[in-house]
């Protein structure tokens with residue numbers, strides 16, 4: 001018998017908690033609920049654990065956080081047993097790690113896989129959630145926990161003619177499980193965000209010809225991925241507790257923070273030396289471990305942006321390609337900064353072309369390729385690296401209805417409204433792991449997830465001790481949190497830019513900066529204080 005089955009081994013239809021998702025968040029939540037002795041049902045659309053790493057199997061998919069922190073922190077044995085091969089782990093290795101953890105903690109049997117949640121409805125009379133699935137389940141739960149990730153609702157652009165395309169097409173976020181071989185093929189990639197930038201060098205290596213359709217040129221910084229030596233691994237394992245503690249309190253959940261130095265307070269020469277040194281190291285530290293004003297001061301930001309533009313000019317030999325690749329018109333870092341492996345170098349290959357679709361827009365997809373306003377590109381395969389309906393999309397597509405039958409997408413019509421990014425008024429006993437209004441995507445996801453899972457579990461225990469039935473943010477607390485999230489964002493350069501942080505990649509989506517940008521450590525402190533004050537800002541009944 002598992003914790004999600006009854007004495008007869010059947011899945012119960014009434015539980016304390018319903019959990020949706022089997023990625024880092026869902027796995028950790030279920031592990032935690034089981035250890036607390038709370039009953040649950042857990043649903044996952046995919047056929048196995050992995051979440052992001054189950055779906056994003058595109059060539060080159062890899063984490064941009066270092067392997068030793070891009071992992072579960074809740075089990076000391078797991079972190080000593082598992083050997084990461086590289087600095088930045090690649091998708092197959094992360095998926096392997098999550099599958100290993102699922103086996104180690106016997107989590108697989110706790111999930112209903114291949115099961116899509118079709119509706120979550122709050123019943124006010126019983127103060128329970130009714131969770132329905134495409135398998136005909138109707139589960140009654142006191143609490144509903146969404147562990148659906150922030151970047152899981154894939155966005156396919158509405159380009160006329162896709163249905164007529166005779167070749168194969170793919171979205172990076174919904175990649176097939178069987179290997180995709182582009183050998184000898186003419187491939188088009190649409191999109192140059194992180195997914196495009198990671199996959200383009202690998203596809204270029206395989207394909208006969210690659211055409212990249214770029215809407216906005218992106219800044220990108222070298223990852224400088226490499227194998228870890230045994231000595232390095234041992235040292236990391238020795239220090240891992242201390243490293244994790246640094247992550248917990250740092251601004252982006254990584255074991256480093258910006259220096260307490262403004263870029264404009266040092267000489268040009270010194271700044272350049274710093275940028276060069278960090279460029280050689282690679283990784284996010286280039287930007288987020290250097291000066292503390294890069295995302296708030298336009299002049300400071302310009303110095304970093306111009307440094308990257310210089311690198312692009314130096315790497316890309318064809319001046320016309322270099323011109324098209326130069327990012328301009330928005331501050332560096334205000335679109336999520338990709339890390340790359342020879343991305344700009346890829347444009348020096350003879351088999352790679354770049355189309356600026358702002359200059360020559362895509363008009364339609366035809367049976368044999370992509371037609372722009374300028375010419376037709378004949379293609380055997382198209383890869384859409386066009387991103388996601390970020391942060392809100394994964395939640396709104398669950399068909400959640402709260403008090404009075406209100407749909408969550410109605411409540412969020414002008415942008416997401418939450419308290420601490422974990423709960424929302426009108427939807428009692430709903431907890432969102434890494435929801436909008438929490439730091440989530442602004443740093444190392446497992447650090448965010450762990451903090452939310454712990455906080456939510458503690459809150460459930462508190463309610464149990466109190467004999468309480470429901471918890472829900474007060475209108476005042478939610479309003480104040482929304483203001484705070486906005487005010488913080490307005491002190492930065494982020495709102496200037498069309499990015500998925502702002503919802504700008506989805507036609508019609510309200511333009512609101514969705515994550516909390518006050519820093520992971522500060523946020524953790526605030527959440528702890530809320531709990532210490534008896535869940536201040538929540539109405540508990």
Ligand code: N01
Nearest residue numbers: 062063064157191192193194195196215216336385386387
């Ligand atoms: O998506 P994106 P992504 N016609 O939205 C373009 C995380 N992630 O999947 O900039 C033509 O960033 C769009 O153009 P524009 C990470 O947080 C993490 O790459 O909107 N083009 C852009 O170039 C990341 O930020 C990792 O003008 C269209 C691209 O498609 C997030 O996921 C790896 C278009 C989309 O870029 C999303 O990344 C990968 C259209 N209609 C992803 N619509 C790791 O940690 C969009 N585009 C490793």
